[in-house]
Amino acid sequence: MIMGFAFRYCSVLLSILILSPAMCSNAEYYYSRATYFGSPKCKLANPTGACGYGEYGMTINNGDVSGVSHTLWKNGTGCGACYQVRCKNNPHCSEDGTNIIVTDYGEGHYTDFILTASAYAKMAQSNMASALYSYGVVDVEYKRIPCTYSSYNLVLKVHEHSKNPSYLAVIPLYQAGVSDINSMEVWLEDCKEWRAMRRVYGTVYDLENPPMGVITVRIQVSTNGETKWVQLTNVIPTEWKAGATYDTSIQLN
Structure with missing residues (x-):
């Protein structure tokens, strides 16, 4: 996983210094x-x-x-x-x-x-x-x-490193408005409880041994200091595939 800022295309030399608060x-x-x-x-x-x-x-x-x-x-x-x-x-x-x-x-x-x-x-x-x-x-x-995406709802992309059924990683795309995504959880129907996904890096969230069948996700978002959970029912199908994207039918704005 790449966790730094890579200057790979057409270099410009930047001196890395300690940032003073804005x-x-x-x-x-x-x-x-x-x-x-x-x-x-x-x-x-x-x-x-x-x-x-x-x-x-x-x-x-x-x-x-x-x-x-x-x-x-x-x-x-x-x-x-x-x-x-x-x-x-x-x-x-x-x-x-x-x-x-x-x-x-x-x-x-x-x-x-x-x-x-x-x-x-x-x-x-x-x-x-x-x-x-x-x-x-x-x-x-x-x-x-505010971010605006007139042609898109919020989308969950299954990361290319995912492997059905043992490992699931997802990335939210087309995040509209001024909301920040703080965390993600999946619903375990057998246990009747939510299970937290791990933030791997950036905005990539993962889970080992995800639930079988269609997957319901909820996202914790904060907007101007207010925090709430947004539930995405049956958003990821049973036969999900690495690299695929799934429309949530909602936006966060």
């Missing part, structure tokens, strides 16, 4: 810094990111994704969160900045965000991306924004 700029935005990995000619995201998303993490939001610091990573709970990130006090930058999805973990030169090159470029005004790239690291302000 300072609040106003009621909505927080001050920080942002950098990027890759190069303008190589805009791929990291396919082995620490959230466990795989190919999804490369293609979601047109590849405008980011690794985030420990502060926003939250031991993997921060996976799937969406943020608006915009430059601060920089003449080359636009007012709107860029909207990104968290798919990885990483810390650089006192940064909270290590953006893909394409996401970084979208902070710039028209025809000024090259000038912005030359900075390497820029001061930014950011805020959490």
Whole structure:
């Protein structure tokens, strides 16, 4: 399992430093810094990111994704969160900045965000991306924004390492709104009780010897400080397969 932030595609040298806590700029935005990995000619995201998303993490939001610091990573709970990130006090930058999805973990030169090159470029005004790239690291302000997936419900993907019937690992995808997924459990019909799944890393949850038959899952989510359980009845079929995705028919927003 890959647990770090791997700079595999088109290298940029980043000095790994201890991150200082972000300072609040106003009621909505927080001050920080942002950098990027890759190069303008190589805009791929990291396919082995620490959230466990795989190919999804490369293609979601047109590849405008980011690794985030420990502060926003939250031991993997921060996976799937969406943020608006915009430059601060920089003449080359636009007012709107860029909207990104968290798919990885990483810390650089006192940064909270290590953006893909394409996401970084979208902070710039028209025809000024090259000038912005030359900075390497820029001061930014950011805020959490709702994720929106108009064509998708929340989906549970069965991890490729799963093996029916002895081992099940799942990854929630298309997590809308501003909810964080804290934990997952499966229902044991024979025992009439819920059994906790283990967070393996990022947003990957697993369970050895899962129940036979169709599987009911519940997810604990927190939204703006409020926590609740969301039950997904019979969401995973008896003949589940590694790599398959199963629509939950709901969204978390």
